[in-house]
Amino acid sequence: MSSAQTQSVRTGRVTRSFIYLFLLVSALFYLLPFFIMLLNSVKPLGEITGGNMMAMPEVFTLEAWKAAWSTAQVGVEPTGLRPYFWNSIKMVVPAVFISTILGALNGYVLTKWRFKYDTILFGLMLFSCFIPFQIVLIPMARILGIVGLSGSTYGLILVHVVYGVGFSTLYFRNYYAAFPTELVRAAQIDGAGFFQIFYRILLPSSGPIIVVCVIWQFTNIWNDFLFGASFASGSGAPMTVALNNLVQSSTGVKEYNVHFAGAILAALPTLLVYIVAGRYFVRGLMAGSVKG
């Protein structure tokens, strides 16, 4: 930490106060909605409909959370969000794992095993990061139909891997570009093969960028709604789609407290990943650009 301090530019007291004020206001701006959701998820429904959204709960109850998790009406079934939570996990874990590994391999090949037209290939992969989701919906549905994966979790995994590999390749390529090629050459002379060099030399030094990639992919895939709604139906739907169904399917009274609890449940995993790994996130983003 001390080196970071000596490197930072000295700012005056006034400037510093403004910076902190700005940060504080920004933090409040983002935290307030979350706070209100949290607040109302632990109230009985009557307190919300009858009173003030901003008021503290008079009766503290976790009923809404229990309902959202296991008993609320989602679509036609009173299952709560639980089965869909597991759907999402079953989709997100393999998709993140596969797209990260593929990105790392691509980055390795694109920087250490250069070949003719490799930059063009990389350019094309990068291009995939900028294609809007909506454009590929129909062709993707066709392809999933042809390979027999439509409506299944495997289909969703495939879609997310294909979409994620562009970004993960970008991350790893830039990270490995700064990784000394002499190490690869030394390993070649030592007799290590293509994959041995990859998992004995490069991967063990890739911690920060793996974290960046995992956070990024996890957040995107977990939060995806469009692909989930398009390619997974009924009981195979991911959490985001189920949350939408939960909110839509309430007949009669709107159970706001249950909706709030459900929304927080849906956001919890990404929050958790960021809190656990976020420390490395910034470090990973900076790695390579600064030495030492």
Place this chain on the structure above:
Amino acid sequence: MSFLNINNVTKSYGSIEVLHQINVSVEEGEFLVLVGPSGCGKSTLLYMIAGLEDITSGDISINNRIVNGVHPSNRNIAMVFQSYALYPNMTVGQNITFGLEMHGVPAPEREKAMNDVAKLLQIEQLLGRKPWQLSGGQRQRVAMGRALVRNPDVFLFDEPLSNLDAKLRVNMRTEIKKLHEKLKKTIVYVTHDQIEAMTLSTRIAVMYQGYVQQLGTPKEIYDTPANLFVATFMGSPAMNILPAKVVVQDNRPHASVATSEGNTVLLPFSQANLAAWQGKDILLGIRPEAITDLDGADRKSSNIVNLQNRVDVTEPSGSDTFVTMTLADRDTIARMRADVSVAAGDVFDFAVNMDKAVVFDPETEERITEG
């Protein structure tokens, strides 16, 4: 056939040829240094020996086996890189044994080989550390240990000392030389430092613009450089190169050179065949240590010439005093004993050892040889 043979090897990147028709042969146990300025192709040649770069044409053989197309790990070579290239995620011990592990050597043997090498290089206490916990000199040793443990036919070094500070560089230089004398292994060593080349090698290949300019023992390279490039590249301070005219007087060829006082002096050549160059321009090459004060002149020389000239600058370095004067309109450096009494502005009696002079054709820049 020699132990390591580089036969008519060229290297092209696309349409650009960066190495042209290289022929070098190295005997077993030799210490060959490839020296030359940046970009001359030394590393490329070394990488081709290692198998890390393809050979465009020609062939390379090691220990009577053509190795073109043989994978680097199967050439029985080891390499020490400029950046040391220690695997950052492994301990020193793991770094040293990684190559053995990849070659399927069983763990107990690896352990023993590692301990032997660690003892030889005195890095036993470092075996459990990670590379980032080592100093530059220690990293250097570990890199050498990694090369030694494989017991290869040929060691390849790519500027291994260039990342060390001046003092450590001299120490490590001595250690590498000791190691070579002890192990008698064949070494090819790349450097752009001509002092390293002179002190370490049994033979030197001086490279420039993708050609081997001269291949010879350090003494041959220093005393009889093949051309102007080799003459000026090797030696510090560089050889003085003076434009002169050949004049024959009393049946003996002389170099006619203008002094600082507006006179011309005639410096008699030791080479008789230069009479054929009568009236023509040549370039006279004299090393700084061949120009001294009268007392400091080499007693064994048969051709010491006295020369009076004005001193421009004196630079005492402690062990020597460097004296700069103007000869043939060129700054000319003389290297004298430290305690010689000479001051800027003096007209001083210089002694020139013409036995050591070399002569170049100004057209081709090649040395004009005796006989």
